[in-house]
Amino acid sequence: MISYLDHVVMLTPTSPTVLLPIIPSGPPLANAPVHANSSSSAIAATGPGGAKPKQSAALIVYPTMLLLVADAFRQRVPRTDHVKDGMKYRNVFNGPEAVDRITHIIKMTDRNLVLLFTRALDVQKFFHEVTYDHRLRDSIVELYEFRMIWERGVGTGAVAEVEEESRLPSGVFTLLVDCYGPTCSRDQLCYSIVCPWHLEQQEMDCYGPLCLQEAS
Numbered sequence: 144m145i146s147y148l149d150h151v152v153m154l155t156p157t158s159p160t161v162l163l164p165i166i167p168s169g170p171p172l173a174n175a176p177v178h179a180n181s182s183s184s185a186i187a188a189t190g191p192g193g194a195k196p197k198q199s200a201a202l203i204v205y206p207t208m209l210l211l212v213a214d215a216f217r218q219r220v221p222r223t224d225h226v227k228d229g230m231k232y233r234n235v236f237n238g239p240e241a242v243d244r245i246t247h248i249i250k251m252t253d254r255n256l257v258l259l260f261t262r263a264l265d266v267q268k269f270f271h272e273v274t275y276d277h278r279l280r281d282s283i284v285e286l287y288e289f290r291m292i293w294e295r296g297v298g299t300g301a302v303a304e305v306e307e308e309s310r311l312p313s314g315v316f317t318l319l320v321d322c323y324g325p326t327c328s329r330d331q332l333c334y335s336i337v338c339p340w341h342l343e344q345q346e347m348d349c350y351g352p353l354c355l356q357e358a359s
Contacts, residue, residue, distance in 0.1 A: 206249035207319045209312040213264055217289065220244045225286050232273050235286045241270075242281050249319070254281070260316055267312040 204211040220241060222234040245264075246257045258281055264270065265279040265287075272279070273286045290310065322340050324333035329340055 202250055203248045206251070207316050209263060209267070209314045209316060212245065212248055212260070213269055213311045215248045216241075216244055216264070219248065222288075227273065227284070227286050232286055232288065235273060235288045237283045238279055238281045238285045238287070239283055241279060241287060251319075256318065259318075263314070263316060264312050267314075269310075269312045 204215050206212060220236050221244075222236055224231060224233050225235050225237065226232070241261055242254065242257055245261045246252075246254065249257070249260065251257050251260075258279070262279050268290060270287045270289045273288055277285075279285075279287065320339065322333060322335070322338045324335060324338065327333035327335075327338060327340065332338060332340055
């Protein structure tokens with residue numbers, strides 16, 4: 144069974160520098176810009192359904208960084224009151240609302256891939272199902288909420304339950320990573336054998352492992 148973190152490279156305080164095999168060189172990940180010379184469909188990985196995922200429109204944040212996407216998601220996802228199994232839950236959202244918002248943020252058209260990305264946030268307990276029964280599902284009957292903490296008001300001393308804003312998921316969603324070679328572009332590829340654009344070009348030229356397997 145494939146874990147939702149199989150495609151996530153974790154960033155930890157004890158490991159400030161992360162070396163990824165598909166990132167031979169380039170600027171720090173946290174400040175990584177979107178390449179101007181990259182095509183919106185320049186992604187080597189394929190979605191869970193086998194089709195190549197596609198990006199559209201301008202990116203809100205760099206889509207491979209879970210921390211950046213999570214912060215944008217929390218600012219944009221609508222929270223309302225819902226009733227489930229006779230219980231009223233405040234400031235929650237359902238599965239499709241979560242997937243739709245992540246789709247808007249990372250500009251992906253493959254909903255299965257977006258669901259996989261959203262579950263990578265869920266598995267780090269960024270949010271959870273209101274009854275803690277299961278991971279994120281793309282269903283309107285499933286409700287989710289962000290982590291909550293008890294906080295004492297300044298001056299009043301009153302204690303209230305509020306959303307925890309200081310803790311965000313960390314890691315890199317490798318299925319969406321472009322090549323970070325400073326001179327690499329789709330028209331002039333770098334020499335790294337693990338460059339995602341290079342691997343994509345191999346498949347297009349029918350020299351990749353899939354083509355060789357079919358030929359044999």
